Amino acid sequence: MNQQARRISELDRVIHEPGRLMIVALLYAAERADFLYLQHETGLNKGTLSSHLARLEEVGYVEISKTFRGKVPQTMLRLTEAGRRAFEDYRKKLKEAL
């Protein structure tokens, strides 16, 4: 039990938050996705999604780029190599903790 608690404490806190976990998992299965897709799939509002993405960008897990689709601004998102490794590591540790 003690060991399980220790393993849980070792989990990446940035990814462990449910909203960010959803974002990272969705981006892991895609090469790139835009803000609208993530908003649609996660059901989060723009403000919450933006703050989660800002946190993930801050730790280097997500790369954010601004482009245009015609005249419409588009925010493209991609999981970085560090983000992919962190997610894989998180899942490994989660399985060990269960």
Added chain:
Amino acid sequence: MDQKQEKQIQEYLCRPARYANVDGVTEMTAGLTWFGFAMVAWVPSLVSKRSVWPVVVSWVLLYVWFAVLHFGSKAFKKRVTYPRTGFVSYPPAQRRRTRTVAFFVAMAVSAALGFLAVRKHLQLLQPALLIGPCMTLSYYWLARPILPWKWAILALMAAGAVGLVFLPGGSRTQASVGLVFYGAMYVVAGLITLALYLRHSQPAEQVAE
């Protein structure tokens, strides 16, 4: 924390792949592809069997048809799907793997049909016996998650597989009718998916993100 969390992660990981058919375009494209193959099976039977040109022309038309479907579905996604529910692109490795699997499945089915065409005196193995189950199973794989109304489509497809076996007119007729039947089923399913998608989604507001 329990097994539910890992299950939830698995579910998130499946979503981008399922999103490819959120608008029914994949189902419709597959159905229209089967129509193309039916055309290749049907056109040569209308003209002189001694000439090779009808076969060549029908294959050229098939590739033109594939190009129309490929670019048409891309244009549809760009104009309708992406502005409503967003854009996703898939990892190159995943794209290659899917294409490779699709290629080998197509090769295996073609080889089996070719074998049957050569050995058509073997009445135990008719193309219809392969087309029905193959189309039904590929629909099950393509159209996930299987919503309640999609089970009705699957049931019709399974009934069609049985019906094809008893269809008179030889293996060529069975193959052509089978391809048209399953093509129509895929297109109808795609149209229902599209109608539901358009009903439940609106173009997003164009504001800063």
